[in-house]
Amino acid sequence: MTNKRNIWLTGPYLVWIAGFIILPLLVILFYAFTNPAGNFTFSNITAAVTDITNIKAFGLTMLLGFLATAICLLLAYPLALCLTKLKIKQKSSVIFLFILPMWMNFMLQMVAINVILEDNGIINMLLSSLGLPNMHIANTFGAILIGMVYDYFPFMLLPIYNTVSRIDKDLINASKDLGASSFMTFLKVTLPLSMPGVISGITMVFVPAISDFAIAEMLGGGKIMLIGNVVEMSFTKGQYFQGSGLALILMLFVVASSLIPGDDEAEASVEGGVVLP
Amino acid sequence: MEKNPIITLKDISLSFDGEQVLDKLDLSIYDGEFVTLLGPSGCGKTSTLRIIGGFLTPDSGDVFFGDKRVNDLPPYKRPVNTIFQRYALFPHLNVYDNVAFGMKVQKKNKAEIAETVDRMLTMVGLKGFEKRTVSTLSGGQQQRVAIARALANNPKVLLLDEPLAALDLKLRKEMQNELKNMQKSLGITFIYVTHDQEEALTMSDRVVVMDGGVIQQIGTPIDIYNEPQNVFVADFIGDSNLFSGIMVRDLLVNILGVDFPCVDTGFGENNPVDVVIRPEDVLLVPAKDGQITGTVTSLIFKGVHYEMNIMAGGYKWLVHSTKMEPVGAEVGLCVEPENIQIMHKPHSVQQEGHGIDE
Numbered sequence: 001m002t003n004k005r006n007i008w009l010t011g012p013y014l015v016w017i018a019g020f021i022i023l024p025l026l027v028i029l030f031y032a033f034t035n036p037a038g039n040f041t042f043s044n045i046t047a048a049v050t051d052i053t054n055i056k057a058f059g060l061t062m063l064l065g066f067l068a069t070a071i072c073l074l075l076a077y078p079l080a081l082c083l084t085k086l087k088i089k090q091k092s093s094v095i096f097l098f099i100l101p102m103w104m105n106f107m108l109q110m111v112a113i114n115v116i117l118e119d120n121g122i123i124n125m126l127l128s129s130l131g132l133p134n135m136h137i138a139n140t141f142g143a144i145l146i147g148m149v150y151d152y153f154p155f156m157l158l159p160i161y162n163t164v165s166r167i168d169k170d171l172i173n174a175s176k177d178l179g180a181s182s183f184m185t186f187l188k189v190t191l192p193l194s195m196p197g198v199i200s201g202i203t204m205v206f207v208p209a210i211s212d213f214a215i216a217e218m219l220g221g222g223k224i225m226l227i228g229n230v231v232e233m234s235f236t237k238g239q240y241f242q243g244s245g246l247a248l249i250l251m252l253f254v255v256a257s258s259l260i261p262g263d264d265e266a267e268a269s270v271e272g273g274v275v276l277p
Numbered sequence: 278m279e280k281n282p283i284i285t286l287k288d289i290s291l292s293f294d295g296e297q298v299l300d301k302l303d304l305s306i307y308d309g310e311f312v313t314l315l316g317p318s319g320c321g322k323t324s325t326l327r328i329i330g331g332f333l334t335p336d337s338g339d340v341f342f343g344d345k346r347v348n349d350l351p352p353y354k355r356p357v358n359t360i361f362q363r364y365a366l367f368p369h370l371n372v373y374d375n376v377a378f379g380m381k382v383q384k385k386n387k388a389e390i391a392e393t394v395d396r397m398l399t400m401v402g403l404k405g406f407e408k409r410t411v412s413t414l415s416g417g418q419q420q421r422v423a424i425a426r427a428l429a430n431n432p433k434v435l436l437l438d439e440p441l442a443a444l445d446l447k448l449r450k451e452m453q454n455e456l457k458n459m460q461k462s463l464g465i466t467f468i469y470v471t472h473d474q475e476e477a478l479t480m481s482d483r484v485v486v487m488d489g490g491v492i493q494q495i496g497t498p499i500d501i502y503n504e505p506q507n508v509f510v511a512d513f514i515g516d517s518n519l520f521s522g523i524m525v526r527d528l529l530v531n532i533l534g535v536d537f538p539c540v541d542t543g544f545g546e547n548n549p550v551d552v553v554i555r556p557e558d559v560l561l562v563p564a565k566d567g568q569i570t571g572t573v574t575s576l577i578f579k580g581v582h583y584e585m586n587i588m589a590g591g592y593k594w595l596v597h598s599t600k601m602e603p604v605g606a607e608v609g610l611c612v613e614p615e616n617i618q619i620m621h622k623p624h625s626v627q628q629e630g631h632g633i634d635e
Binding site: 168189 | 363366367368379382
């Protein structure tokens with residue numbers, strides 16, 4: 001338990017979460033179960049999950065979240081492995097390079113990606129100069145995916161890199177010493193020991209990806225509706241009740257997705273997955 | 278019986294970032310012996326072990342297992358196993374799976390694995406700990422799991438990298454005995470790295486004293502202690518009084534201006550030599566009977582003996598004796614001829630640099 005004398009130190013933060021986190025959540029909760037006449041109702045929730053546009057938006061959101069997470073993971077994991085093998089002096093500068101985009105204004109990042117992807121943007125110019133057919137990427141599902149991967153990649157890389165780089169080099173040596181090839185060592189030692197980083201990376205990419213609306217709006221040209229956009233639209237149109245219902249459902253998804261790969265289960269799946277007969 | 282070396286290192290050199298770690302090292306290790314690589318930190322002992330294990334590749338020179346050159350053989354194909362300094366147990370596996378690791382990757386059958394793990398855990402006294410995670414074990418228990426894990430692979434040679442360094446004194450003594458007994462009963466060759474000279478002397482069949490990437494002396498613990506070949510070995514192994522002396526002629530050496538009879542021959546006449554006299558070999562006699570006389574400057578009770586500093590002939594002698602002389606007392610010092618160890622002066626200036634300072 002916290003030392004009683006020091007508990008008042010948490011006061012400012014308690015005020016903060018009460019005002020900016022708990023109160024708004026209660027307001028959402030209240031709106032979600034209320035109709036415009038001020039009576040209790042489930043209709044906001046049922047509307048949220050039965051409306052065909054909403055269901056489509058949910059599906060698309062989950063697909064995007066899943067793909068963005070998977071691509072980030074596939075890019076980040078091998079990179080993290082390589083980074084740990086670098087000499088210390090090189091490491092920090094290389095990691096700095098990967099984090100650098102985070103320092104740039106978000107709007108600017110999105111505008112820049114658009115310029116690259118546009119019909120007469122950089123990619124298509126390159127394709128034309130090579131005599132290849134042009135691609136229509138801007139304002140598509142693909143453009144949003146690229147934007148998400150670009151934006152969330154560091155959040156996948158850093159936790160994985162942190163866990164992988166903390167694996168004691170002698171554990172790898174011990175595995176090889178005991179007769180495991182490099183590949184077996186990866187399967188039986190490196191991979192299981194890096195799982196906490198992988199799980200936190202997945203959470204840190206998937207959760208913001210499924211609640212995103214800004215990237216979708218900037219790179220989807222308003223044509224692609226993710227659940228975040230539907231929520232945002234409800235509120236800008238003044239439909240607080242429906243919007244709150246949707247937001248609540250989305251929140252449940254977020255909570256659920258960050259709970260699924262609990263620590264114990266990850267360990268169990270590691271054991272079940274790679275331990276040989 | 279002519280014995281063949283099980284491991285031979287030939288002309289091994291290694292450098293890190295331009296710093297010479299091992300310099301043209303030659304070493305043969307024979308089947309079934311307990312060899313200790315002993316030296317101060319940075320002497321190259323751990324690097325030597327890692328070269329044998331395959332974790333380091335020498336810049337030049339060859340490593341042979343039997344007659345086979347194994348320079349390019351990766352660690353996982355070498356018939357040696359290592360006990361790492363900080364045990365390097367797999368934190369995500371329990372005790373059983375740690376010990377079974379090597380056999381599982383070699384796809385041994387389940388019954389055989391279970392039988393071997395059981396035998397190993399019984400041997401190290403950890404039966405019943407199979408399901409425990411390694412983080413719940415004490416340092417000594419983790420050490421035992423590491424031993425069981427390495428021996429479960431049935432290696433021909435076991436490499437031990439300062440395995441007892443992290444244990445407290447009592448446990449360390451216990452483990453020294455256990456390791457020695459295990460080595461004898463299993464008949465496995467042990468190559469043991471330590472900076473602890475006492476550990477090296479008590480456990481080993483042969484001790485390899487290293488410094489500055491060079492082997493200073495190889496010999497049995499008794500040889501190393503009683504007949505150090507140079508100042509470094511004399512100084513590193515046990516306490517000693519080191520002198521720069523002149524070999525007057527065979528059987529007579531001059532130290533601090535006094536002629537002492539000795540038993541060494543073949544050092545020429547009037548040649549400078551290094552001389553070592555162990556503190557327990559200095560005899561305290563009445564002042565008039567001493568070969569050299571001096572004054573006691575300090576006295577410490579050490580349990581079995583007294584440790585005294587005695588100023589004599591301008592040198593502060595370290596003396597261990599069961600006889601107590603109070604500080605300020607005039608005493609005579611005597612040394613039996615066979616207890617005076619004469620050594621050649623190092624040839625190069627550089628070698629001298631590794632000398633007494635370290």
